[in-house]
Amino acid sequence: MIQFNMEGHLIRRLHQLSGQVFQRHTEEAGFELTPVQFSALHTLRANPGVEQAQLAALIAYDRATLGSVLDRLEKKGYIQRAVSPTDRRAREV
Numbered sequence: 898m899i900q901f902n903m904e905g906h907l908i909r910r911l912h913q914l915s916g917q918v919f920q921r922h923t924e925e926a927g928f929e930l931t932p933v934q935f936s937a938l939h940t941l942r943a944n945p946g947v948e949q950a951q952l953a954a955l956i957a958y959d960r961a962t963l964g965s966v967l968d969r970l971e972k973k974g975y976i977q978r979a980v981s982p983t984d985r986r987a988r989e990v
Contacts, residue, residue, distance in 0.1 A: 933958060933966050938975060941990055948987045
């Protein structure tokens, strides 16, 4: 009999289920947030004024993709971004 290791499948299922639990709790609390948006907000609370690239590193998220995450948070009125006064290429959140 062939025995298969199912660790990868179980990890994937756990991720799916934890996402569903997160979604239910945030909706019950009256928020419409994804886990990544929540992670960004939680990290911003502890690091106000952090640069966008730094935030991506802090939450271990791709810099380019984080831009669209922050776009949605800005549209919802949760955050504000501004050009950094010390580096015009950077944006502070």
